[in-house]
Amino acid sequence: MNEIIKNPPPHNFSKWKNANRRISINYKDIPDIIKCELKESIITEQNYVCCYCGVEVSIENSHIEHHKPKDRFPKMELAYENLLVSCNSKSHCGHKKANWYVENETVSPLAKDCNLKFKYTEDGQIIASNDKDSCTTNTIMNLGLNIAKLNAIRSKIIEGIMYLIEQEENISLEDLIDEYSKPNADGKLYSYNQVIIGVLKDNYNL
Ligand SMILES: [Zn+2]
Secondary structure: OOOOOOOOOOHHHHHHHHHOOOOOOOHHHOOHHHHHHHHHHHHHHOOOEOOOOOOEOOOOOEEEEEOOOOOOOHHHOOOHHHEEEEEOOOOOHHHHHOOOOOOOOOOOOOOOOHHHHEEEOOOOOEEEOOOOOHHHHHHHHHOOOOOHHHHHHHHHHHHHHHHHHHHOOOOOHHHHHHHHHOOOOOOOOOOOHHHHHHHHHHHHOO
16 A cells, blocks of 8 residues: 555646535536546556555546545545545455445555555565554455455565565665655556565565
């Protein structure tokens, strides 16, 4: 999970909300053109990775996710700070989470240093950095982040990075962490970048 820093909402979204402030409007009322702009703005903030699992996403293979579910938090339905972009998997992330959200028991990608709450085992499992941290454990469970499919992907990534380090004697681990922490020239992060960062920091005490 990468920490997401929100920008101001897109101008046309604020303008539409303001123009309709005297009537009851819902998420489904947002005109398509404004919804497109909204999604583009959010996905850019997230450097094109899913807000939960960290896989690379595009406009086409993702959806706008209400971190606080809109059915249970109607006041947050159109709040820009509550809108994230998730991958479209049915077995994990936004679709798996559905209406789950428990105050103080849900790790938010908007929380400072949220990435530090998770760590990864060599076989690709995601676990809470602190085993007494029920908030992180509950989040992992309710978002389906520790399912076999994701574990297998992460395990391959970990194997790859370990192999690279073994092969290249003069490789700088700090440079590697730096490379995976920052978006490339197109504003995109690597898929599952936090897995690599977490494993490097954990294994080499960085
Ligand atoms: Zn995801």
